[in-house]
Amino acid sequence: xxxxxxxYVFIVVSYFAEVLTDDTIPDKVARLRLAALRKLMGQLYRxxxxxxxxxxxxxxxxxxxxxxxxTASKIEMERIMIxxxxxxxxxxxxxxxxxxxxxxxILWSESSLKGRLIPEAFDRFFELFKIxxxxxxxxxxxxxx
Numbered sequence: 001x002x003x004x005x006x007x008y009v010f011i012v013v014s015y016f017a018e019v020l021t022d023d024t025i026p027d028k029v030a031r032l033r034l035a036a037l038r039k040l041m042g043q044l045y046r047x048x049x050x051x052x053x054x055x056x057x058x059x060x061x062x063x064x065x066x067x068x069x070x071t072a073s074k075i076e077m078e079r080i081m082i083x084x085x086x087x088x089x090x091x092x093x094x095x096x097x098x099x100x101x102x103x104x105x106i107l108w109s110e111s112s113l114k115g116r117l118i119p120e121a122f123d124r125f126f127e128l129f130k131i132x133x134x135x136x137x138x139x140x141x142x143x144x145x
Contacts, residue, residue: 008044011061029072036068036077059102093124
């Protein structure tokens with residue numbers, strides 16, 4: 001088990017530091033990235049308030065942070081920052097571009113609280129759960145994952 005303290009705040013702060021210390025990027029791009037990181041902090045805080053666990057929040061912070069510090073376009077940044085629902089092709093759900101599996105799991109979790117998921121949606125929810133929490137999936141669903 002990893003003995004390093006995992007906290008989404010520390011992860012995002014490290015990305016802030018990376019942007020602030022990189023004097024090779026234009027100021028406009030730095031401001032875009034810093035604004036996106038502030039927005040990410042707010043998103044993660046809201047997920048934390050709703051009771052989602054640190055492992056999910058840290059994974060989202062890590063994955064979105066990496067995307068943010070590589071992005072220089074406002075349009076691309078908007079695609080990264082606004083969680084998009086997956087596309088339903090009539091048989092299954094396909095993740096949207098820039099989709100973060102842990103964030104999609106949160107979206108499915110919140111959707112399931114509003115009403116029963118259709119079978120294909122439950123399948124996607126369960127697929128993500130098995131990927132993100134393979135050991136818990138074995139225990140909760142008593143099947144080999």
